[in-house]
Amino acid sequence: MAKRSTVLKVTKLKRAFGPVTIFDNFSLEVRTGEAIALTGRNGAGKSTLLRCLIGADRADEGTVEVCGNSMSETSPHIRRDVATVIDDLDFFPDLSVVEHLDLLARAHGITDPDAVVDDVLEEVQLVSQSGQLPGTLSSGQRRRLALATAFVRPRKLLVLDEPEQRLDTEGVDWLAQRLKSERQKGLAIVFASHEPALVETVATRVVELGAPRG
Numbered sequence: 001m002a003k004r005s006t007v008l009k010v011t012k013l014k015r016a017f018g019p020v021t022i023f024d025n026f027s028l029e030v031r032t033g034e035a036i037a038l039t040g041r042n043g044a045g046k047s048t049l050l051r052c053l054i055g056a057d058r059a060d061e062g063t064v065e066v067c068g069n070s071m072s073e074t075s076p077h078i079r080r081d082v083a084t085v086i087d088d089l090d091f092f093p094d095l096s097v098v099e100h101l102d103l104l105a106r107a108h109g110i111t112d113p114d115a116v117v118d119d120v121l122e123e124v125q126l127v128s129q130s131g132q133l134p135g136t137l138s139s140g141q142r143r144r145l146a147l148a149t150a151f152v153r154p155r156k157l158l159v160l161d162e163p164e165q166r167l168d169t170e171g172v173d174w175l176a177q178r179l180k181s182e183r184q185k186g187l188a189i190v191f192a193s194h195e196p197a198l199v200e201t202v203a204t205r206v207v208e209l210g211a212p213r214g
Contacts, residue, residue: 004022004031004032004033004034005031005032005067005189006029006030007029007030007031007032007059007066007067007081007157008029008030008049008053008064008065008066008157008188008190009028009029009030009063009064009065010026010027010028010029010062010063010064010065010114010120011055011062011063011064011065012025012026012027012061012062012063012080012085013025013026013027013049013052013059013061013062013063013064013115014026014060014061014062015045015048015049015052015059015060015062016058020071022049023045023048023049023050023209026049026062027062028190028207030182030188030189031183032088032156032186032187032188033183033184033186033187033188033204034183034186034189034202034204034205035179035189035190035191035202035204035205036187036190036191036204036205036206036207037188037191037192037193037198037199037202037203037205037206037207038190038191038193038205038207038208038209039192039193039194039199039207039208039209040208040209040210041210042158042166043210044134044208044209044210045209045210046161046192046209047086047161047192049192049209050086050159050161050190050192051208052064053085053159053190054069054073054082054084054086054159055072055078056063056071056073056086065080065198066081066082066156066157067156067157069081069151078152080108081140081154081155081156081157082156082157082158082159083150083153083154083155083157083158083159084131084150084158084159084160085146085147085149085150085159085160085161085163086159086160086161091134091135091142091145092134093133093134093135094133095133095134096130096131096132096133096138096166097121097126097129097130097131097133097145098117098131100123100134100145100149100184101117101120101121101148101149101152102117104149104152104153105117105152105153108153108154109154110152110153110154113152116152117152120148120151121148121151121179123146123148123151123178123204124147124151125144125149125173126141126144126145129141137159137180139166139170140166140167140171143163143165143166143167143171144167147163147175151178155187156187156188157188157189157190158182158187158188158189158190158191159186159189159190159191160189160190160191160192161191161192162191162192162194163175163191163193163198164192164193164194164195164198165181172195172198173197175198175200175212176197176198176202177201179191179198179201179202180201180202183202183204189202189212191203
């Protein structure tokens, strides 16, 4: 069996806001084909941690490396290797659904972007809405579009914050199987979730934030 390489390495991360420490001495290593689920109550620090992992927020202490490269949101290596769905995306108001995905696929040098975009649109069930502007979509459709933006580009690490939000039961089932398939193909995944079925299907390891330490 081939040795799995380390994709994400987090060492002794700390983040505090004034006197309130969100997390401290947090370390994590994620290899190819592993999916780490972050669980815990609201306010436990899951979203803050994910933002630190992708460089959208800066930790007070510690380091984050992706494929051996230090985390920097502007690094071309990081932009190449990390796909994220963290916050509600600010879509370009004048670009249609298909134009958004086509732009992303071409910007990342995807081979045959038309075919990739068509396949992803069908999978996220937005073919009928492909010509619409994002602002005209329902909240669930916008969530599917946000997920589609990650699936039309290359990625070695996928970081998701409660990706099941605003998806119906069918959508959560689809997402669970899609992420499981991505993991089995070697993708490294870190995601926060409150959906037990998603965690059970996708995660190879669960990390509970805010849990009491014995």
